[in-house]
Structures are given as C-alpha cells and as structure tokens.
Amino acid sequence: MTTTLGRSRSGDPLPTAPLSTSPPPSENELGRRAFRQRQTGRAVLISVVSTLVFAALVWLFVVNTPGWAAVRKSFFDPAVAIKAWPRVFEGLLLNIQVLIFAALGVLIFSLILATLRTLRGPVFFPLRALAAGYTDLFRGVPLLIVLYLVGFGLPGLDIFPRMPVAFWGTVALILTYSAYVSEVWRAGIEAVHPSQVLAARSLGLSHGQTLRRVVLPQALRKVTPALMNDFVAMQKDVGLISVLGAVDAVRAAQIETAASFNFTPYVLAGLLFVLLALPMIRLTDWITARMRRREQIGSLV
Known part of the structure; x- marks a missing residue:
C-alpha cells in the first residue's frame, strides 16, 4: 500500500512512499502461540481437577470427625x-x-x-x-x-x-x-x-x-x-x-x-x-x- 506525500508547486503529485506494515507472523511464531495455548488449557484443567480433589478430601475429613454433628448444629x-x-x-x-x-x-x-x-x-x-x-x-x-x-x-x-x-x-x-x-x-x-x-x-x-x-x-x-x-x-x-x-x-x-x-x-x-x-x-x-x-x-x- 502506498500514500501520496503531497503535491509540488506545479501541482504534480510528489512520489509516493509505501506505508509501514508489520509483517505476518512466521510459521515458528504460530507454532509457539499454539503451543502456549495448549499449555495454558492444560494448566487450567489440572488446576480445576486438583482443586476439586483437594476440596473433596477436606470435606470428607471434616464430615467424618467425631464432633462434626455438634459443630454443624451449632455453627451451620x-x-x-x-x-x-x-x-x-x-x-x-x-x-x-x-x-x-x-x-x-x-x-x-x-x-x-x-x-x-x-x-x-x-x-x-x-x-x-x-x-x-x-x-x-x-x-x-x-x-x-x-x-x-x-x-x-x-x-x-x-x-x-x-x-x-x-x-x-x-x-x-x-x-x-x-x-x-x-x-x-x-x-x-x-x-x-x-x-x-x-x-x-x-x-x-x-x-x-x-x-x-x-x-x-x-x-x-x-x-x-x-x-x-x-x-x-x-x-x-x-x-x-x-x-x-x-x-x-x-x-x-x-x-x-x-x-x-x-x-x-x-x-x-x-x-x-x-x-x-x-x-x-x-x-x-x-x-x-x-x-x-x-x-x-x-x-x-
């Protein structure tokens, strides 16, 4: 893409110059982006699963304690x-x-x-x-x-x-x-x-x-x-x-x-x-x- 820089005193257009545009990403860059996206999705999945497992273990431990029934009645x-x-x-x-x-x-x-x-x-x-x-x-x-x-x-x-x-x-x-x-x-x-x-x-x-x-x-x-x-x-x-x-x-x-x-x-x-x-x-x-x-x-x- 080019653009006109202006006109001379005689009215003729001055030479045009190309507009600077960023080059498209290379194949390596696209591959790195895809890899980062897969890694992010995998990390989120692992985080969700580990959090649910940890919460379930804590819940099972608490509800199986001897005094849970009395605590639940007094606080919840x-x-x-x-x-x-x-x-x-x-x-x-x-x-x-x-x-x-x-x-x-x-x-x-x-x-x-x-x-x-x-x-x-x-x-x-x-x-x-x-x-x-x-x-x-x-x-x-x-x-x-x-x-x-x-x-x-x-x-x-x-x-x-x-x-x-x-x-x-x-x-x-x-x-x-x-x-x-x-x-x-x-x-x-x-x-x-x-x-x-x-x-x-x-x-x-x-x-x-x-x-x-x-x-x-x-x-x-x-x-x-x-x-x-x-x-x-x-x-x-x-x-x-x-x-x-x-x-x-x-x-x-x-x-x-x-x-x-x-x-x-x-x-x-x-x-x-x-x-x-x-x-x-x-x-x-x-x-x-x-x-x-x-x-x-x-x-x-």
Missing part, C-alpha cells in the same frame, strides 16, 4: 441463619455506611499527612515533626484501644454535641488508618524520580502545582495496589465499631446468638463481610497483574 444451622438474616443484613448496611465515610476521610487526611512529611526546609520542621509523631503514635496503638478512647473519651469531655456511636467509630477508623495510608502515599511520592520535580520547577510550576500535576499522578499509579489492600483491611476492621454499642452486623449477630444459643449468626456475618470484600480483592489482584504486565512489556522471550 440454616433455620437460624434465615431467622437472623434481616437483622444481620441491616447491621451490615451500617458497616457499609461507616466504611464509605471512613474511606473518604482516610483518603483526604492521609494525603495531607503525607504532604506535610514531604515538605522541605527548616521552617516546616514543626509540621514534619507533628506529622511524623502522629503516624508513629497511631501506627503503634491498636485500633481497639483507639475505638475505646475516641468512643468513650471524647464524648466524656462534654465539648462535643451528642453524636451516634457510629460517628465516633468512623472518627477512630480515620485516625488509625490515616497513619498507615499516609506512609503509603509518602512512599509513592518519594518513589517519583527527582528529575520530574526539577523539570516541573524549571518550567515555572510552583511547589503545589508540581505536587498536584506531576508528582501525585505518578505516585498514585505506584501505590494503587497498596491503597486498595488497606481498603480491604478496613472493610474487616469496620466491624469493630460494635464494641462501642453500634448495632452493626457483628453486634446483630451477637444479639441473635444470645437469643438462639447458636453461633450460626456469627458465621452469617462473617460470610457477608467476605462477600463485601471479594470484589475489591479481585479488583486489587487484577490491577496489580495489569501493572506488572505493563512494567514487563518486552522482557519476556
């Missing part, structure tokens, strides 16, 4: 699960609500902390020291203790209006997870090569513009898998707000267990949390694999 009673479903599911909606607000608060507050820790110059030393002390403190204190201090300590000061316990649970989650996520942000910011910052500053961008337009977009791509893993962890820890008295999925399961003398509601709440986390877990794995493939383009033979 369908009638109790159906009865507890409305209250546990209603509690899960509260967990989801707390999770959404906590995730937004952590995203904003952790980014502010990471920005403070990356400031340069002696004049910003108090801010850097304050941010570093904050991250050290809340990464060292267990979340359960933070929940007690925030949920029962802050309302006891009588300087805040009366708020529901779910609000204080959200505050405790933000305070704790912001310390972890800020370190993830800081690692991503410091992973950006200094030449990027120097180039942006040489073009006349201020420190804030450089951070917003050059550094943060690159840092976000680097730390996306880590941020998503922290979000998955917070999906589980959001159930700890039950210690403050909030009737979430865990507290609702506790109430149903006390009413029926059966632990099936706890299993039901656990399965609901797993179903809540699975989409984000699979999305995290997909994004991680996608980024790895992009970084390894051209490295495989």
